[in-house]
Amino acid sequence: MNFQDKLTEKTKEIEDVLRSWLPEETGFAKRLAEAMNYSMTAGGKRLRPMLMQETYRMFGGEGEEIGPFMAAMEMIHTHSLIHDDLPAIDNDDYRRGRLTTHRVYGEAMGVLSGDALLNYAYEVMLRAFSMTDRTQRVIRAMEIMAEKTGIHGMLGGQSVDVENDGKPLEKDMLDYIYENKTSALIEAAMMTGAVLGGADQEQLNTIEQAAGNIGLAFQIQDDILDVTSTSEELGKPVHSDEKNHKVTYVTLVGMERAAREVQELSQKALRLLDGLEKQNDFLYDLIQMLVHRRK
Amino acid sequence: MNFQDKLTEKTKEIEDVLRSWLPEETGFAKRLAEAMNYSMTAGGKRLRPMLMQETYRMFGGEGEEIGPFMAAMEMIHTHSLIHDDLPAIDNDDYRRGRLTTHRVYGEAMGVLSGDALLNYAYEVMLRAFSMTDRTQRVIRAMEIMAEKTGIHGMLGGQSVDVENDGKPLEKDMLDYIYENKTSALIEAAMMTGAVLGGADQEQLNTIEQAAGNIGLAFQIQDDILDVTSTSEELGKPVHSDEKNHKVTYVTLVGMERAAREVQELSQKALRLLDGLEKQNDFLYDLIQMLVHRRK
Numbered sequence: 001m002n003f004q005d006k007l008t009e010k011t012k013e014i015e016d017v018l019r020s021w022l023p024e025e026t027g028f029a030k031r032l033a034e035a036m037n038y039s040m041t042a043g044g045k046r047l048r049p050m051l052m053q054e055t056y057r058m059f060g061g062e063g064e065e066i067g068p069f070m071a072a073m074e075m076i077h078t079h080s081l082i083h084d085d086l087p088a089i090d091n092d093d094y095r096r097g098r099l100t101t102h103r104v105y106g107e108a109m110g111v112l113s114g115d116a117l118l119n120y121a122y123e124v125m126l127r128a129f130s131m132t133d134r135t136q137r138v139i140r141a142m143e144i145m146a147e148k149t150g151i152h153g154m155l156g157g158q159s160v161d162v163e164n165d166g167k168p169l170e171k172d173m174l175d176y177i178y179e180n181k182t183s184a185l186i187e188a189a190m191m192t193g194a195v196l197g198g199a200d201q202e203q204l205n206t207i208e209q210a211a212g213n214i215g216l217a218f219q220i221q222d223d224i225l226d227v228t229s230t231s232e233e234l235g236k237p238v239h240s241d242e243k244n245h246k247v248t249y250v251t252l253v254g255m256e257r258a259a260r261e262v263q264e265l266s267q268k269a270l271r272l273l274d275g276l277e278k279q280n281d282f283l284y285d286l287i288q289m290l291v292h293r294r295k
Numbered sequence: 296m297n298f299q300d301k302l303t304e305k306t307k308e309i310e311d312v313l314r315s316w317l318p319e320e321t322g323f324a325k326r327l328a329e330a331m332n333y334s335m336t337a338g339g340k341r342l343r344p345m346l347m348q349e350t351y352r353m354f355g356g357e358g359e360e361i362g363p364f365m366a367a368m369e370m371i372h373t374h375s376l377i378h379d380d381l382p383a384i385d386n387d388d389y390r391r392g393r394l395t396t397h398r399v400y401g402e403a404m405g406v407l408s409g410d411a412l413l414n415y416a417y418e419v420m421l422r423a424f425s426m427t428d429r430t431q432r433v434i435r436a437m438e439i440m441a442e443k444t445g446i447h448g449m450l451g452g453q454s455v456d457v458e459n460d461g462k463p464l465e466k467d468m469l470d471y472i473y474e475n476k477t478s479a480l481i482e483a484a485m486m487t488g489a490v491l492g493g494a495d496q497e498q499l500n501t502i503e504q505a506a507g508n509i510g511l512a513f514q515i516q517d518d519i520l521d522v523t524s525t526s527e528e529l530g531k532p533v534h535s536d537e538k539n540h541k542v543t544y545v546t547l548v549g550m551e552r553a554a555r556e557v558q559e560l561s562q563k564a565l566r567l568l569d570g571l572e573k574q575n576d577f578l579y580d581l582i583q584m585l586v587h588r589r590k
Contacts, residue, residue, distance in 0.1 A: 028471045029451035031458055036446070083410060088383070088402035107383035108457045111406065112450055115378060115413060119445040122417050126438050135430060143421050150414040151331070155407055156324035162403045163326055176323045 003285045010282075014046045014053070014070065021071035021124050023116075035105040035113035036120070039078050042096045047290060048073045048185055051214075051283075052193040055207065058280040059197025065131040069141060069192050072121035076149050077185055079121070080158065082114040089162060121145075134196075141192045148188035157181030169247040178249075182222075183215025190214075203276060210272040217265035217291040220258050223248040225295065227255065233295040266291040298580045305577075309341045309348070309365065316366035316419050330400040330408035331415070334373050337391045342585060343368045343480055346509075346578075347488040350502065353575040354492025360426040364436060364487050367416035371444050372480055374416070375453065377409040384457060416440075429491075436487045443483035452476030464542040473544075477517075478510025485509075498571060505567040512560035512586040515553050518543040520590065522550065528590040561586040 001009075022040055025033040049070035056066045085092040085100040086107065093103050102110025125145065128138045147153055157180025160173065169177075190211040194204055225233075226241045227250055241248050249258045270284060296304070317335055320328040344365035351361045380387040380395040381402065388398050397405025420440065423433045442448055452475025455468065464472075485506040489499055520528075521536045522545055536543050544553045565579060 023446050027451075028455045028468060029446055029475075032446055032451060032454035079410075083406050086383070086406060088381070088397075088406055102383075109454065111378050111381060111383055112454045112457065115374075115410070116446045116450045116454070118410060118413055119441060119450060122437075123441040123445055126434065126441055129434050135434075139421065139424050139430075142417075146414060146418040146421055150418055151318050151324055151327055151411045155411045155414060156322075156327060159327035159404065159407045159411070160323045162407065173323060180324075 003282070003289070006282055007286070007289070010050060010053075011046055014049050017067050018046070018049070018071050018074055021068060023120060031105070031109070032113060032116055035101055035109050036117050038104060039082050039095075039101045039113065040074065040117070042098055044096055045290075046074065047218075048077055048189040050286065051186065051211075052189040054280055054283040054286065055190045055193030056197040057193075058276075058278045058283060059194055059199050059203075061193070061197030063132050063196075065128040065134075065138065066193065066196055068124045068128045068131070069145070069196065072125045072145065073185070073189050073192070075117045075121040075124065076145070076154075076188075079114045079117040080154060080185075082110055082117070084158070086110050086114075118149075137196050137198070141195045144191045144195065145188050148184040148191075153180055153184035153188070157184065164247075166245050167247075169252070171252060174247060174249070174252060178216055178219045179212065182219040183212045186215035186218065187211040206272050206276060210269040213265040213269040213272070214287055214291065217262045217269070220249045220262050220265075221291055221293065223250045224255065224258055224262070225293075226250075229295060262291050298577070298584070301577055302581070302584070305345060305348075306341055309344050312362050313341070313344070313366050313369055316363060318415060326400070327404070327408060327411055330396055330404045331412050333399060334377050334396045334408065335369065335412070337393055339391055340585075341369065342513075343372055343484040345581065346481065346506075347484040349575055349578040349581065350485045350488030351492040352488075353571075353573045353578060354489055354494050354498075356488070356492030358427050358491075360423040360429075360433065361488065361491055363419045363423045363426070364440070364491065367420045367440065368480070368484050368487070370412045370416040370419065371440070371449075371483075374409045374412040375449060375480075377405055377412070379453070381405050381409075413444075432491050432493070436490045439486045439490065440483050443479040443486075448475055448479035448483070452479065459542075461540050462542075464547070466547060469542060469544070469547060473511055473514045474507065477514040478507045481510035481513065482506040501567050501571060505564040508560040508564040508567070509582055509586065512557045512564070515544045515557050515560075516586055516588065518545045519550065519553055519557070520588075521545075524590060557586050 018040065022037050023033045025037065052070055052073055053066060081095060082101045084090050085095055086102055092100055094100060101113055105113065125142050129135060132138065149155065157177050161177045161181055164173065187208050190207050191204055194207045199207065223241065226238055229238055249261065266287060269287060273284070313335065317332050318328045320332065347365055347368055348361060376390060377396045379385050380390055381397055387395055389395060396408055400408065420437050424430060427433065444450065452472050456472045456476055459468065482503050485502050486499055489502045494502065518536065521533055524533050544556065561582060564582060568579070
């Protein structure tokens, strides 16, 4: 099977896992569940759960407890998208080619469904304790997810991004924003997969570094695509960075150097993974695809 | 020592515990930490962590692991207040006598600091695993917190409240809203304390029922005070329910029956606790005070 067919198959597998962990649309709070599920079933690359699962498999993981973590990962990511799209933050009407959650369900429900997804992620992760005897691994995986999501991770990066919106940015601050807003969840995904799969602390550090590089390359590629792509290809408006006078890697170091950085960072990540002497060809191809994607 | 002095002393104790678990205001995300801490240090009755601690003690709990759970409880509660106050939901300018978080830090930071507090609650709870050998109790306590916070608890109730804003409400829906929006966290507080203190499943069910009654009585008293109190006493605007044409217990069943319900519910709660044959006089006094408070 070629990479594209494998990717399609694995994405379908992940969609099934995600769907099995969604809240039921029933009872008085039916509409809240609908809003949560609307955004969770909007498609997307499912990159984070896929990286998690592939890293888990690379370390020999074969259990069921990865399922709730994959679902939780996507819930946390989706929570951040819903809240980012709110009028108070980016004020976006479209995401993944459909109306954003608050445009369909109203702003109050946008806030609450984002909250509910973040919280549900933890509810779902806690179920993993009953699916494996390896309690310490589940605790460690939850610690990683929590830290990388919060003030010392994604939400920290997001807050600095929002605070400096439209202001000139130094490179070190832009690095901080990218490392946290984007890389932190990629790190969480791969580290969680590694820990649950049985990685030791040294291997975990390597995975964290590799994932950090992948996340950064991914975000820079995002900046590049905002300039070079069309709205149809991306399923969301392009040139939004320019319109919003947003400082990005491309505006800060230029297109050429940005493209070179993507190349270098992804090579670095692959070399780090190589050093682990584990086998997962699909993971390598996936990383290549992600950082060099055209949409 | 009389009850009021004990209450003052215990509140001070709890303030110290809470403060010890707040994020440091440092680094690039300093302002996010400031916004989180602004709302966490705004005072308030600290009712939920206090109920948690007293229930823990009633079951003989003496460890340190209750600390992170108390802090997490207040973080979750504060998260909900920050988001409730947002323009998209209640659009309130004042809370506990001070400007609301989004009025001081901006709306985007209001969204993000609420998110960050909810997530930090889990980061903090996870620390409890290193503070006790009773891993299963910590897992069970976290499960309770997660369930009572989310779509099957507080956030579910909040979503139904928001959806039906200004609409006529049937009694069963109002019950659902109160049981979830308000009671769920009171239940979480007392159940978590009970579980960590060593309660068995039957005792836990009793605590859940008692806490449900206390929460309901507390919320009905809130409705009563909105009619009878002054803005100075409450530290927030009064008559807001009437102004917003909000259906409450008072508008639905009248002041007299509402007051009787508070009385009956609190008596029921105290009888349930009595049946456990444990001793905690302060907890009994606290419950009496809460449901009969004048502000």
